Amino acid sequence: MECDSRPGPVRTTCAYCGVGCGVLATPDGTGGAAIEGDPDHPANFGRLCVKGSALGETVGLEGRLLAPQIGGQETDWDQALDLVARRFAGTIAAHGPDSVAFYVSGQLLTEDYYVANKLMKGFIGSGNIDTNSRLCMASSVAGHRRAFGSDTVPGLYEDLEMADTVVLTGSNLAWCHPVLYQRLAAAKTARPSMRVVVIDPRRTATCDIADLHLAIEPGSDAALFNALLAEIDRRGLASARFRDHLAGADEAIAAARLSDPSMTGLDPAELARFLEIWLASEKVVTVYSQGINQSDSGTDKVNAIINCHLLTGRIGREGMGPFSVTGQPNAMGGREVGGLANMLACHLEIENPMHRDTVRDFWNSPHIAERPGLKAVDMFRAVEDGRIKALWIICTNPAVSMPDADRVARAIAGCDFTVVSDVMARTDTTRLADVLLPATGWGEKNGTVTNSERRISRQRPFLPAPGQARDDWRILAGVGRRMGWPDAFAWQHPAEIFAEYAALSEIAGTLGSDFDISACAAMTRAEYDRMAPILWPQSATRKGGRFFADGRFHTADGKARMLPIRPQLPEAIADGHLFRLNTGRVRDHWHTMTRTGKSPRLARHLAEPFLELHPDDAKRLNLQPADLARVANRHGTSVLRVLVTDRVKPGHPFAPIHWTGETGKAGRVGAVVPAAVDPVSGQPALKSAAVSIERYNPRWYGFMLTKNDLSPATSYWAKAVLPDGNQYELADDRSPDDWEEYVRELLNIDAQLITLHDRHRQIHRFAALHGGRLHALLFTGPQPVAVSRSHVAGLLGKMWEPADMAGIPPLDQPDTGPTICACAGVGSLTIERAIRSQQLSSLDEIGAALGAGANCGSCRSEIRVILERCAGEASALTDTGDNTRASRDLAEA
Template sequence: MRGAKAGQQTKTMQQAKTTCPYCGVGCGVTATVEAGTLSAVEGDREHPANFGRLCVKGSALHETLGDQGRLIKPRVDGEEVSWEQALDATAERLTTLRNDHGHQCMAAYLSGQLLTEDYYVANKLFKGFLGTPHLDTNSRLCMASAVAGYKRAFGADAVPCNYEDLEEAELVVVVGSNLAWNHPVLYQRIKVAKERNPLMRVVVIDPRVTDSCEIADLYLGVKPGTDAVLFNGLLAWMASKNKLDTVYLERHTRGFDDALSAAQQSARSVAEVAAACEVDAERLETFYYWFASQLHVVTLYSQGINQSSSGTDKCNAIINCHLAGGKIGLPGAGPFSITGQPNAMGGREVGGLANQLAAHMDYETPGARELVSRFWATDSLTPILPNGPGYKAVELFDAIERGEIKALWVMATNPAISLPDAVHVRAALEKCPLVIVSECAADTDLLPYADIVLPASGWSEKDGTVTNSERCISRQRGMLPPPGEARHDWQIICDVAKRLGFTEAFDYTHPSEIFDEHARLSGFENTATIPRLFDISGLVGLGRDGYDALTPIQWPVNAQAPHGTARLFENGQFATSDGRAKLLPITPRGPEQALSPSYPLRLNTGRIRDQWHTMTRTARAPRLMNHRAEPFMEIHPEDAHAAGVVDQGLAVLTAAKGEFRARVRVSNAQRRGEIFVPIHWTDCFTRLARSSALIDSITDPLSGQPESKHGAVTLAPLADDWQATLLVADGAVESTPWTKSAYWTRIPMRGLQRWQLSDTQPMAGWLAQLETWLPGAVSVVSQDSANGRLRAACVEDGQLRWWLMVGPPKELPGLAWLQARFNEAVLSDSHRRRLLAGCNDGAADTGQVVCSCHQVGQTAIINAIREGDTCVEALGARLACGTQCGSCIPELKSLIETSLVEEERPNARAKQTPNSEVV
């Protein structure tokens, strides 16, 4: 409907069911399209992943759309060109490099943000027709160890559980995941299940006290990197207490004796394990008893397990315990790896990892290479298919730097930010003769390295399928046309393939045709003694109408399971040569990024509640910037004191290969000697706050996954002579000279940009500086030179253009009032008089936003608690906080607890005073 004639009345309103593009939960979304605009979203009440629930990011999806900031035209060598010119240049340069340097000089780096159909044709082109194995994906950074662990144990990359198992379990163990922030809909499902079943227990195992602990019956704050020791200890304890399922072990597994022997060597007693993990021995044994005593146990694990130089071993240590207790293939039981991206699993299905082929086949599977070649009809090509795995992500960029890889095509991801040792990655990109980037955002850290830029469609425009953490295939439906000249990724890939001479193999006209081929390949010659577990041949022949109407379904989907498969391995048969699962002997290893006198603090990285990856989407919704507006580092109070840093002050973390500047958050939730930083901020939003700069490029030797959870850093204050907050209306300036400051962060707001600034150099004169920084004369100003404070604003043609406060951010008024003034067509006289105050006379500051859904601030919440609203329900009734997605409820409970404790302290002191009138 976009593009309707001027004056034409469009009264139609349509609703479409699609899938959220954020985490691997794969929530269903019902989107409302009205007059060519996606005007609202809500959770799809019929989708089995979420049944109507959405987190705050999902509920703000419609706020992230719009043409502003999108790539809309192709570029070659920095110049905008037509699609014909861009596609011709891409094909010609790839052909030249291939002829000069051979098949394996080309590579692709893909993303879990791609749809399965995009992934399929990319893998088919590079491995099947260009003959290079060097195609990998950013899923390598989050899921590769889980994949390797499943394959070693079960013979296939196959998650055995589903989300209903979380609700049917007697015990849920959450390890290496802040589920409340990173997969909030699953967290809410567990929370509700726990309320319905008081006998259900939850154990949280994490170095940090996170919001996930709000539902925990037991918390184990383990030393980072000791997970394998802990689960080896569990296996040894189960054996010593006769808590093994010996019948299951004998009938359905192999390798138990070696696994147990290794576990006993590394975990000789509960006391020894407790000492190694730095947890209380009694609490540890309580966890062991709970796990061993219940049959219906689900262990949820994510990046805290995977992102390690021994991540695969940690996954198998967990799986060993489930196999040893027969806690798999049952309702409410199994080792459950939670996927980080919306289509990380779909990418694995089609061969998106460098060690895979397609349809879950790999180079180790006898006959798989020839089978795929027959299906794709590449027999006449030389080579028919690569004869071995390609470079995994970190290895790939090492090969680029060495000059082995001459051409790299990056799709829907940003390795300049996400890969470890980012300086090395950027040097490799600079050196690469041909860098092609398919991207939808106009401003990313990767684009300056691109020779060819191809504008791609984004969520709400793309049309295809994704697969979530429970193997559920869902449709992501296109509802709006791509802006400008942007095209779908599968179309771009096919257009290039045709120019390379592969027209017949890439002559698709709709994603349904690609999906059909993908489904046919999954069933092609899938009749061996050991059938391939990934099989969606039951979805062959849907046609366009059937594809458009496809409802969520879990694979395998075939003649034996036409309605999908909720749970794997129920019959105890696994995808191995003998049908048995394998227990692996695990020898725990600590992090390879070792601490030292120069770098004595353990770094932990992760996601935060309201942001996603590099913020190219979430930062477009201003309310998602309010919960954690700036890059930060969480530090234990004793570490902060020792380093001389203070809460809300600025500090710098330094590692062997980089540094990180951010605002300090002092927190008792951190273990002593450890620091947490978020992964999201990039050079587009701040200066020197890329977490990847602090991480060395050390990987798991089996999975190739980087050790991103175990950096080593030192901490120091970031000295400053001044701090300032600058608000600038969108479009008011063409350049931003203040980004030369020692510290800056850009925070998008509605209609303006907020800048937090700080520098070590004194400012000779702020009014003179403003003349060089900003257009327009100062309209109002207030200056206190003695205390280094200043406030100033510029109003032009009745509109507020910029506003400045020199002083620390804690002196800021609530910015909602100022944001409203920036969005007024004409500023009233009364508002002009209040500009320097930044708020209405007598207006109360609501404080830092806690509830992003309803924009409820911390101060307002604390005031309500003091007035008697001492439960979450009462706060929700008064302020609406916690009533939508529920992500803020743990923080609300923490504020209630803290406020009540603070109120009790003076009363307690008064009761201890003999002459007190209170007594």
């Protein structure tokens, strides 16, 4: 591994969402790094969200996979790669190339992605390589290709700042793409006439800057945009300049006229206001994300949005256009190199014989895949029924993230031969593998990523590769050479891969592809190392910019296609006891938490999986805040902490996606999500699972702090990391006969045990000491435990005091309350006290006094709720210490 040896910080790119923020990383000499935003990077101009700011806290080696393993036993690279090559080659020889598959990730670098695609499609000869990006943006790809003839994002981030109206649909930008939200919020502050519309069944943090929030009926987005398209036509607002560049407009308009706007569930006055805002603004950007894509009609929703922009010509110019924001750091890079099963590299089409022949000739490959491979859901079905006999999973955790996750886990476990490349030794997926291959992680990898606006940025290493970890491209190339293709996989540096890929893009450009970075094909290694962020295309004739303002598209006749869209709501649930479960992300965590789960700071905001329920639903189910609820259907079961809030619609609860078998007993919501998919894109519908909900009644609840890393033998548990240990929320169906014996077994330690019992109220408290210092602390009772978690979390490792058993801070140490601002580490009770004692009356005043909300701004909506609650109150804060993690933390989140 060649690390950047220049003095000072290393310029690299954030490892999280598709915003693609520039980062300055300065190694601290002890395995960590100081992280700052890169003020010169055009995606973020120095801004970072709390996850990006905490990246330096996530690069430690705890839990890392550091050596290859075969059957759970460490081995060397030669043995491991020889085995992988031999088993894949043998399977292909016996059963054909379609008997093997790769499942990869939008967190791979582009160079990794390119090598995987080349190996599978160009040399193995199968299309069976798909990616977890299938779960987040495949419907956007399909919609782009249907409308534009290519998977092209027309606009740029700066369009959000130049627009007069920004519509956010199916996008909680404040939590999922915080830096873009910061840029938008700053633009609206600077230009108050800008209008922001949020379309989302939930009232999210993004609504904080909205002029209009449309809480539409879940799944009715296409009906809303059809109403807009019909109104465009009724008012005669179709672009005369653009109309000749469109095909299918009459059919699309006719379908829109037949569409029923009442499907949206909106009041006619709300609908009319939305139409007026959109139509009165020449400069409109419509931003969409997972709320649109993750649907069994996601592609139609994408095209319903694009139709409106095409008919009005609001595309490809400053401050206007449809804009897909991706969920992963390199989902776009994966699309560029053919990481999806139905694409070839450089946006060429696997179904096109000329494209296939061109790529085969360029690669000098023995054969090339002649048809699309299996998309993610179908791929794991093929693993289950034995059609795929050798599977390689790279940089992702499908046993958690896939729909019907229990079934997927069983399929992986039953596969004849499974290889997993990962940075972590213990995940729900690695435990199912025959072979584990240690990969480099963020901070150690060298290559490029592409963000949601088509900007290619360098990800540079600033830490050495630990143990025997190798870059994913090196691992894949090593297998390719062993399978008999040494010349095709002979690269020695990622710059060589990038140059090859850029050279292929020049040929793709001559075939009409939008993707052309041929200007980079002659880049030397030194130039690659110095490479600044660039927008594609980068060719002899074009440098970056927007697409389609000239009305020229990548279809055979050069015209864009408008599609007739016939909206469909999710099938009605006949059983009145069932609910539609919406799933998504929380502010401070990422995917399955293999990184963010390492940061105590990020764990403080929301520390366990939860179910957000409307008060009417909670009342009907006899559920109170902080109760546990069992969420189930025929696919699986989850147990989640109850959060009661009117931010969700009745009948449509919400749960986060992040918890796994490593961080919770039953928090994997993928277990209850069925594998229904969009028929065009193959993207799963992850936001409309039909589930039953019932109260879960354990015999006791608990809250535990310990220096140990445990998997408690309780019916329910959820883990969050602390600076000096871990915390656990617990519940169990059994009450111990002997609590002391039970606790020693639970903690798995030999220590002095201090006990406190209130047997009448069935409350038990335990402190485990080593040398008088607190090693573990456990609180149990028949109800969710009410202690000051923010206080007791700081007691581990300190000399024990009897007052520790109270679970609340002494009077001279006011409770900070649950963390609201993770950037500044400020809790809700601290904010409340400051508002009252300093008579603070605005978010800016709170930011100046405490730092809360003054950095990334993602917590400002939560702070606003506290400010409004405190407004007009004259009484002093009464601090009871009752801040049960789920009831108080989640109620204020």
